[in-house]
Amino acid sequence: MHGLGQRAPLSRRAVLGYAGIALVASACARGTPASATPPAPTVQPRPTVVDGPMPIATPTRVRAFPPTLTPVPTIPPVLSPTPPIVPSPTAPPSATPAVHAAPPTPAPTTSISRSGGTPRLSDVAQRTPADVIAYLEGRLPGYPGSSPEWVIDFSPSDILETMDTIVLDEVRQRRGDQALARIYDVIAQDVLATLRDEYGDRWIVVALDAGHGGKKGFNWDPGSEGTEAEHTRAVAAAIVRLAARPENRRIIVRPIYNDAIADDFGLKPPRNRSTVNTTLMRQARASMLADEAAAWNRAHPNPSDQVAVHEISIHFNVGAGGALVLHQGDTVRPEFAERSVDFAQRYLRRVTTDLNATGLLPSPLGLWNGDGLHDDVMMYRPAALSAPLSGATLRYGALQGHGYLPRFIAQVLANH
Numbered sequence: 048m049h050g051l052g053q054r055a056p057l058s059r060r061a062v063l064g065y066a067g068i069a070l071v072a073s074a075c076a077r078g079t080p081a082s083a084t085p086p087a088p089t090v091q092p093r094p095t096v097v098d099g100p101m102p103i104a105t106p107t108r109v110r111a112f113p114p115t116l117t118p119v120p121t122i123p124p125v126l127s128p129t130p131p132i133v134p135s136p137t138a139p140p141s142a143t144p145a146v147h148a149a150p151p152t153p154a155p156t157t158s159i160s161r162s163g164g165t166p167r168l169s170d171v172a173q174r175t176p177a178d179v180i181a182y183l184e185g186r187l188p189g190y191p192g193s194s195p196e197w198v199i200d201f202s203p204s205d206i207l208e209t210m211d212t213i214v215l216d217e218v219r220q221r222r223g224d225q226a227l228a229r230i231y232d233v234i235a236q237d238v239l240a241t242l243r244d245e246y247g248d249r250w251i252v253v254a255l256d257a258g259h260g261g262k263k264g265f266n267w268d269p270g271s272e273g274t275e276a277e278h279t280r281a282v283a284a285a286i287v288r289l290a291a292r293p294e295n296r297r298i299i300v301r302p303i304y305n306d307a308i309a310d311d312f313g314l315k316p317p318r319n320r321s322t323v324n325t326t327l328m329r330q331a332r333a334s335m336l337a338d339e340a341a342a343w344n345r346a347h348p349n350p351s352d353q354v355a356v357h358e359i360s361i362h363f364n365v366g367a368g369g370a371l372v373l374h375q376g377d378t379v380r381p382e383f384a385e386r387s388v389d390f391a392q393r394y395l396r397r398v399t400t401d402l403n404a405t406g407l408l409p410s411p412l413g414l415w416n417g418d419g420l421h422d423d424v425m426m427y428r429p430a431a432l433s434a435p436l437s438g439a440t441l442r443y444g445a446l447q448g449h450g451y452l453p454r455f456i457a458q459v460l461a462n463h
């Protein structure tokens with residue numbers, strides 16, 4: 048059995064906290080169940096030292112959207128003076144070095160609608176490691192001025208650990224594939240409904256990650272219980288499918304994962320860490336969406352045309368016994384962190400209610416550790432980063448704080 052029943056005897060908060068840390072530890076470990084390798088007590092104390100002197104703000108960038116919601120105006124929309132620079136989704140980037148030597152050709156695809164219309168965002172999932180290196184070096188056409196700083200602190204972001212992976216496996220065993228598909232759809236529906244709650248009738252671009260996975264035969268990471276990646280992909284597919292419903296007409300979903308592309312920047316072992324490669328690929332793609340949205344917003348100042356960006360990463364857990372959302376911490380700009388926490392609270396309320404109402408779970412789903420919330424400081428030290436990291440605080444890369452990503456990017460660029 049899994050779920051709250053198992054947790055009940057652990058009545059003291061301190062015990063709950065430690066149990067949670069230990070159990071969650073392997074949630075993102077590469078195919079290693081928690082019970083096989085209990086994590087060493089190397090949990091980072093909180094609060095801890097911020098990693099390096101990376102600046103919080105990128106002053107030359109225009110942000111994707113203002114921090115507060117703006118009402119729909121009654122004035123007629125204005126003609127946008129310049130079209131936004133949006134890479135054509137019909138022209139996937141090439142992995143060959145030749146494309147990087149070519150002069151930037153950021154020609155827009157078509158003339159832009161005078162009064163908004165549907166924002167156009169490129170299919171960033173097609174971006175390759177070579178594209179990402181060019182992007183980090185400021186050489187990728189369509190993203191003038193891009194730099195490593197763009198890959199952090201660019202939007203609100205949440206990692207959804209809605210339940211333990213083994214619960215999904217049990218639903219499939221006991222009730223079959225249709226019941227499991229129903230669970231996937233409830234999760235997907237609630238992600239979309241929470242976004243509508245959070246942003247009202249604004250355009251929302253969802254940078255969507257399905258946790259783990261990768262290119263099979265190269266770096267496939269099955270995630271917890273050996274099935275997590277399969278479940279995260281199914282939920283992501285349900286989100287894409289349900290986003291086509293009329294009530295989600297203002298939600299634009301763009302996957303940032305792509306299992307057809309090998310996430311490899313050519314580093315040599317032991318620096319070549321596949322999970323970090325994958326994180327960098329996905330974060331770079333998500334930040335491209337943020338830049339495209341910012342360009343759209345500059346060209347479409349009418350408040351009803353403005354686009355918000357929210358990054359969502361789908362995961363499942365090991366032994367947490369409840370729903371958990373990892374939200375942004377104190378090294379991203381406050382308006383992003385506030386959105387992240389607010390989304391987490393709304394989502395947790397909605398999804399626990401709706402999943403319990405299905406009657407399909409083996410036991411009622413509650414909230415991990417009382418409120419289901421945890422910030423971006425890693426709950427354990429991943430095996431891939433076992434070497435000492437003096438002065439570093441490990442943070443979940445998908446939450447855009449100043450964790451290990453900046454120094455990994457430096458390694459990638461130095462190697463290139």
Ligand SMILES: [Zn+2]
Binds near residue numbers: 258259271363
């Ligand atoms: Zn995971």
